[in-house]
Amino acid sequence: MNWIVLSEMEQLDYIDELSATKPVLIFKHxxxxxxxxxxxxxxxxxYKPVDEEIMIAYYLDLLKFRSISNEIENRYxxxxxxxxxxxxxxxxxxxxxxxxxxxxxxxxxLMK
Numbered sequence: 001m002n003w004i005v006l007s008e009m010e011q012l013d014y015i016d017e018l019s020a021t022k023p024v025l026i027f028k029h030x031x032x033x034x035x036x037x038x039x040x041x042x043x044x045x046x047y048k049p050v051d052e053e054i055m056i057a058y059y060l061d062l063l064k065f066r067s068i069s070n071e072i073e074n075r076y077x078x079x080x081x082x083x084x085x086x087x088x089x090x091x092x093x094x095x096x097x098x099x100x101x102x103x104x105x106x107x108x109x110l111m112k
Contacts, residue, residue, distance in 0.1 A: 001043075001044045001047040001057065002052060002057070003027070003057055003058065003059035004056065004057065004058045004059070005058075005059055005061075006026065006058040006059060006060040006065065006068060007061075007064070007065055007068075008068075009067070009068055009071060011058070011068075012068070012071060012072070012075060015058065015088055016088070016091040018056055019088040019089050019090055019091055019092075020090055020091065022054070022055070022056055023054065023055050023056070023087055023088065023089050023110075023111040024055070024056045024057075024058065024087075024088040024089075025055055025056070025057045025058065025085060025086070025087055025088075025107060025111075026058045026060060026072065026085065026086040026088065027040065027043065027057065027058070027059050027060065027083070027084075027085050028060045028062055028069055028072070028080075028081070028082055028083060028084040028085070028086070029059060029060065029061060029062060029082070029083050030062045030063060030082040030083065031061055031062075031063055032063060033082060033083070035083065035099060035100075036082055036083035039083040039099065039100070039102045040083060042102070042104075043085075043102055043104050046104035046105060047104065051108055054108070054111050054112060055108070055111050060072075062082055072086065076088070076092070076093035076096075077093070078093050078096045081096075081098035081099065082098070083098060083099065083102060084096060084097070084098040084102075085097050085098075085102050085107060087107060087110055087111065094110070095107070095110050
């Protein structure tokens, strides 16, 4: 999967801009959590290169960039979870899921 690493606070403004024309996915991942690792692996196993035509995917390492995660919580009005996916359209979070509820196929369908 071709993740874009979310490592700068300014990228959130760019995500909002991008999401005006194409859905943006943010995957928040804790590198120390086995549940988060399982969710990420399961998510990536379902990935198909053709899906890049309909989505842009960002990956956030929560341990390195906790301040960005805090800003995501404030900006999109979603309670912090780990692991967690957020689907951003037109600068708004239109779907979020966490832990075993993260479902790649569901997210792809919501992007269409």
